[in-house]
Amino acid sequence: MLKIYKKIEEINNKNEKVLSVFLTAGYPDRENFVELALGVLDAGADMLEIGIPFSDPLADGAVIQKSSHVAIENGVNLDTVFEFSRLIRAKTDKPLILMGYANPVFRYGVKRFLVDAVDCGIDGLIIPDIPLEEYDSFYPSDEILLDRILLTTPQSGEERIKKIDCISSGFVYCVSVSGTTGVRNSFSDAEIKSLQNTGSLIKKNKMLVGFGISTVENIRQVSPFCDGVIVGSAVIKKLDESGSSGVFDLVKTLKSGCRGLT
């Protein structure tokens, strides 16, 4: 359970920020996905978020929506996702996190899902449409061996942020902006101030910032207030534009932007 936290701590102790990379499982194809994922980790990603495709991804912008639909067309389901996870886990010790919407997990059976995920070497879980309000009724009351990572947003407010910090483990996923996932130019002063405020309220966990992180400049802008960043849409977009080698270059660049930051 402490694996994700420890990994972040270990990297922060080297004056580096953590780079977590999101990939949609089975995108752009199933055959080379494991290789792609391992390549991303080799290129410098400290953690991997494997996206479970869903037909109606509410919190996602156009880039991840499209990848999700292609993955479904490629026949990706939770069995495939677990198979990918197992193969990736066999070749790396870095934290692996599953990220997906509630319904595929619910249909699979939440208990069974949690057991199978741990069995495949998954360390953490992010389900954006299970907020605090649904957390207790969605998860079984038995002991759960996965870190469950909740999200904060600029709208969350002090009390909610504290509760989210209290319930989350692994890290808290701080959504930088109001909106869906996707590439943005830079962050406004208000958005940075909101990050700073959220960071000051999160005591128990490490905090990673996601949504709208696509460049080294973005990372420099948010790094004083967080322990790491999450990159998703920018990676998928790069994958569409210039294939896996382009993605590996991007990850290398972004990771170099994470170094030398306290």
Place this chain on the structure above:
Amino acid sequence: MLNKNEYNQPDKNGKFGIYGGRFVPEILVPALRELEELYTEVKKDPKFREEFQNLQQKYNCRPTPLTYAQRLTNHFGTGKIYLKREDLNHTGAHKINNVLGQVLMAQKLGKTRIIAETGAGQHGVAVATACAKFGLKCVVYMGEVDIKRQAPNVFRMKLLGAEVVPVVSGSRTLKDATNEAIRDWVTNVKDTHYIIGSVVGPHPYPMIVRDFQSVIGVETKEQIFKEEGRLPDIIVACVGGGSNAMGIFHPFINNEGVRLIGVEAAGLGLESGKHCASLTLGRVGIFQGMMSYLLQDDDGQVSEVHSISAGLDYPGSGPEHSYLKDIDRCEYFSVTDEEALEATSLLARLEGIIPALETAHALAYLNYLMPATTKDQIVVVNVSGRGDKDLGTIIENLRTSEPQNFGTSELRNLRTSEPQNFGTSELRNLRTSERNLRTSEPQNFGTSEL
């Protein structure tokens, strides 16, 4: 089983039994909480109630009549059929009942921008109408497929000053329009209120929409007492998301002697896989903020569904319907596209009322229901909307299917004589004025208030 004194749903967490809830991204939760708090306040506020009543009576035209359908009754020769005339609302459907209430709430929240999803366009038109009246910016998301099949309503919304955003993702119908509206809300939640058009989505929407729509059932109860001195035996309403059905059902839930029947869209047939019968064939799922019955595959991916009626073309249903099904208080059945088309024609010929294709599903169920009724029984059908918006679809289908099923020479003539123009001068005029508006003031079209 249901104890009649105990029906008080949802609970404080917005659950109807296991259904409902708030399955949304974190960013929307504070807005939902704020909306819930405001609603708790205004519900008890006599001033708000008065303001709402006033609008309902003097801007909309409530109460809507309860019409005895004599020739339809004779047609079946069994129970007496009454029609609750929601088609006579301003904008032509029940949707405006909810919209007027929510627009008043949006103003109290200080929101200046309103967004909505629409399928048939009835909700979109109602929202555009209320926004015009109150001077609010209005953006309506509508699937590309629906934009095509509900063209008159698209034009109506634009004329009312709304921006209509075509949605090209997924099946390009109501579900996808709802996704896009939610994405907009996620992005603009600070200044924007989302007016959901049905008893779906995260808490408190299913409750708020139901309460604003329950005026339908409250009036029906009074009116049928006046006419017949007693409650009806059976109430029938169509169910997509289920707002007109919840509206007429809710005030009768504690009257256990009244059968409540919801009719879903069986599309091309339940066995075809191309239907929207989520309460009949769906499985419990989590979708667009709620837990409810949902048409989905074994992997939990939401199904692409079909109905000839854009307003029913949705893979889920409201959580309260799911609950009422489970506790056996309401019954749910389904009828096909073809049956709905036949019922449209039947009501037009027998009662002089052209119903919306959505409503036609409730009417079509009478073919199954009425033979089992007796002459002393009373059936109320909720005529949720009028069918003018559907003329294009109706003519299209008359053209391709067998005309003898529709049995009216008038419609056959329409089909053969003027296939290009939809045969009605009203629609021709709409098209002409749309062209004129487009050419004369394109830069202002749809955004004149901005």
